[in-house]
Amino acid sequence: MTENGVNSHRGRVLTMDTMNPNVKKVEYAVRGPIVQRALQIEKELKAGVKKPFSEVIKANIGDCHAMGQRPITFLRQVLALCMYPELLSDNKFPEDAKNRARRILQSCGGGSIGAYSASQGIERVRQDVALYIERRDGGIPSDPDNIYLSTGASDAIMTMLKLLVSGEGCTRTGVMISIPQYPLYSAALADLGAVQISYYLNEESCWSLDVSELRRALNTARDHCCPRALCIINPGNPTGQVQSRQCIEDVIRFAAEENLFLMADEVYQDNVYAEGCEFHSFKKVLFEMGPKYSNTVELASFHSTSKCYMGECGFRGGYVEVINLDPDVKTQLTKLVSVRLCPPVPGQVLLDVVVNPPEPGEPSYATFIKERTATLDDLALKAKLTEETLNTVPGITCNPVQGAMYSFPRISLPERAIEEAKEQGQAPDMFYCMKLLEETGICLVPGSGFGQRDGTYHFRMTILPPTDKLKIVLAKVKEFHQDFTQQYS
């Protein structure tokens, strides 16, 4: 292109050589090459290209509605009323939905959700979030001033990490994240130029978290960075575990001893399926451990409208609650979020309804409970179905899917397949997943996208497809795994 240039030296300004080097290091497998290929295949199918399957089934991402989950009526009614307040006089809409819509509109500039909100989020919504947290945590107080609404949990997580990162060389900030992890974390750390400190979850005991492993990881890291934060995802993505109360206590004690800022990613807090498992918020456990901890340990807890029974990913609603944050730093946080003006107001509205759902006695209560229960029961069934079916496949072992929306089974791959993958410069489980996609149309994410112990291989599969389809997916995976094993043995 330079031949036409006004300046014989003019090449492109922005190239792979000149661009931000941190961005180059960012990886995000959930939407990586396998998903790109899946989209291509969909286009090929549409264009009439013959394949051994008729549709691509995307079990790669926790995108509930895309997999057929129905929106909760009440949430959408309130949203529609806020969008188009003329509907407030329409008797097709129940009074409780109208009351909530009116209440939210009154909190918006000019009574319109088209106004910017406060950068921290609409005050009334933050108050409602605080009340929700108090109910959830058995009355432990929550201060609306500690709540920051966000553009999905992703945004809040990246903002908190950004605040934490500083230093160069040996004083570079280190952040502990689990392996396997949700790759937002590794991506954000790469982007920020921070050091990722990997601690491994224990696959042998249902992806539990051992403090001894945290300590090992921390000690190894101390010589090349300054460890300052510890991230936990509970219930786990991609691993589907639900941590015990004891584990959470141990983690808090560890963070207190080692001077670490705790980041608790609790976006799956309603997604707990297994008998005997229960969600314990870090905030609640922290406060139950007494003032020695609750007065000192810095905690950020994240939630989202994308998961749980709502699955409203497209709205990009979410919040972070910060505990024991330095007041001056809080001022800095408020300033930082103000640069982007505000989180999307429809997402704030949605969040408000989520934390303030129909009460017994209100007209929408029965339907709301029915829909919520149906959604969560359905997920619980599919969690069980997934685990049980995968465990019938020789060469696949799958921990119980106690919570969240994913199974992360371990797959044994024949030596020859591993070699062939390496020859092609691919991670062996990427090689496996690509072949699965080409042969069956099923789109999964290879374990290497989340991290795993060397020499082990996994894939992540959501439990989200409708039961009929999930059964087909599981049967196809089973068949494929057997064929693949045979082919490369």
Added chain:
Amino acid sequence: MTENGVNSHRGRVLTMDTMNPNVKKVEYAVRGPIVQRALQIEKELKAGVKKPFSEVIKANIGDCHAMGQRPITFLRQVLALCMYPELLSDNKFPEDAKNRARRILQSCGGGSIGAYSASQGIERVRQDVALYIERRDGGIPSDPDNIYLSTGASDAIMTMLKLLVSGEGCTRTGVMISIPQYPLYSAALADLGAVQISYYLNEESCWSLDVSELRRALNTARDHCCPRALCIINPGNPTGQVQSRQCIEDVIRFAAEENLFLMADEVYQDNVYAEGCEFHSFKKVLFEMGPKYSNTVELASFHSTSKCYMGECGFRGGYVEVINLDPDVKTQLTKLVSVRLCPPVPGQVLLDVVVNPPEPGEPSYATFIKERTATLDDLALKAKLTEETLNTVPGITCNPVQGAMYSFPRISLPERAIEEAKEQGQAPDMFYCMKLLEETGICLVPGSGFGQRDGTYHFRMTILPPTDKLKIVLAKVKEFHQDFTQQYS
């Protein structure tokens, strides 16, 4: 707090000393101390504290609906239909709104706007945006693959700047921004650790942009950074000018000669009021300058649903079109935006309707045009009113508000006021605006928040208050300025 600590060394992890030093440098005046104080005063008024005024009037931010601008019916109808598709069978909604809603829902995963979209944005919406740009630019082609939907223009601007920034010391990226500027730019550059290269707009000739000034700024910067991008806001915020076609050509030629990546912030493209002024998109001018330029100059052009006749700030809709971006860098951009999953889908829906409004012959056409015209005509009247009234005040001179939503008048301040401000450690125009707020309840932003030539003072006032209220605001400002001048003379 450490006395209770589990570890005698335990202080806070995250403090002003340890936090990200770049974040500390971020400033964002539009939501700065004066706005904090305005919110406080509102609470005081509510609590019954007596003031010389009964309400706070916020003319500090381009928040249209908050200032009483009405949403456009058609936009909100399509949004309500997408939120709650049951309404598709309601005969209160016109067919053209229903058609658009159906078309968008078909492009959403599972037919729900609760699904994540592609990270770059819904393909159909990007196609519609490309068609809009082609119509706007007289047929110059636009490729949907060059369109990235975003969370407001803010998000896209920050993402593009992030891609551009690299290097340390003398190779640190320098980015040219106008002074006065919209402080998102200085904030983003501080956050990214890039060097701000300030070029001054020419207040004497209606905030025009002279290439000689660009060259001066660039030459001064070359010894301490590596200048790589040039940002232009047109129509201008905070300065309200509309650049001539000639000026845009000169800027493009300059960027070509000096190897600069062009960032054109065109969020006010419909907000042009002055006789003889017209919006010229950088893209169009670039292509009309012939292949020597259109094949080489890298351009990113930003647009938003927050401004123009829509004023739908809360939805956080927007897009960037990239021209001549290196294909490998484009892949990196796609990867980078995928980490945040996707822009809010309601904002994407809104953008789709904005770029694909009712056509002649469709049932909503007449009302749509009526509402749009009324909104823009009203803004034009208020632009004129603001300029004219301010120019009647001795000591205030105001350039024509040719476009956008702001006046940025120059105010002369008595020496004694300047001294008193300095004693209090305040910028003199901050001192002025704070006093104005305390005495009249009017909230403006001091010129120092946007940058201005040393020794000059300004404030930014939006033209958004309803005409009655705007008249009151202008009268109060007039009175205040006279009193202030007298008091300190």
